[in-house]
């Protein structure tokens with residue numbers, strides 16, 4: 675990658691610190707969550723699990739700045755979140771790619787928006803396309819790709835803008851088991867080179883344990899527990915059992 679591209683698109687050195695303090699959230703006056711206290715530490719992968727309808731996506735929307743809290747504060751590096759920003763990229767289950775743009779055009783989008791010059795934009799997009807294993811597919815349109823490939827494009831697009839936080843809502847939920855496993859490994863690998871803070875929502879406890887530094891269990895209108903994912907041999911099975919028991923109790 676040319677120097678200019680590397681300079682303008684290099685990932686920030688550390689991820690963003692995200693904090694929810696006494697946050698209540700709801701829709702049209704109907705409360706979904708009350709008094710949520712939760713922190714994503716700079717550079718960590720915080721995975722949120724919880725029963726269906728417990729408010730996992732709602733928390734993500736609040737951090738993204740797409741939903742204003744009814745009470746409490748959401749801060750990014752200590753600054754209240756008042757709306758969406760390029761420092762916090764969202765990745766959804768539905769790929770949300772622009773159908774009329776090629777793979778390259780989609781990956782370049784966040785750089786385009788930031789006004790990065792064309793050559794630097796191209797080089798950075800190419801770098802990310804290669805990292806997610808899509809070299810040779812640059813000129814294809816989203817409809818010519820499989821679901822897994824579209825999620826790769828979405829991942830490359832979200833990271834190409836060098837966000838300091840990536841907010842992922844069941845990004846692999848629609849993929850078959852094999853593609854999902856490949857994408858989980860790919861995500862773990864690319865995150866090593868892009869030290870953003872990640873808040874990742876999933877139903878899948880195995881996925882949580884694979885990716886998380888910490889796992890937050892949501893239920894009954896708030897955060898039930900937050901667990902460190904100690905990756906020491908044997909620790910995974912114990913934590914898996916504990917989280918599954920908590921989820922059963924909360925459902």
Ligand SMILES: Nc1ncnc2c1ncn2[C@@H]1O[C@H](COP(=O)(O)OP(=O)(O)OP(=O)(O)O)[C@@H](O)[C@H]1O
Nearest residue numbers: 701702706724725726727728729730731732733877
């Ligand atoms: N746009 C909306 N308008 C009104 N209510 C909503 C909206 N989005 C979510 N809700 C409600 O808020 C609650 C929490 O939804 P949310 O999608 O955050 O849960 P979730 O834990 O992510 O669920 P799932 O695991 O099923 O995706 C649910 O009762 C849901 O019906």
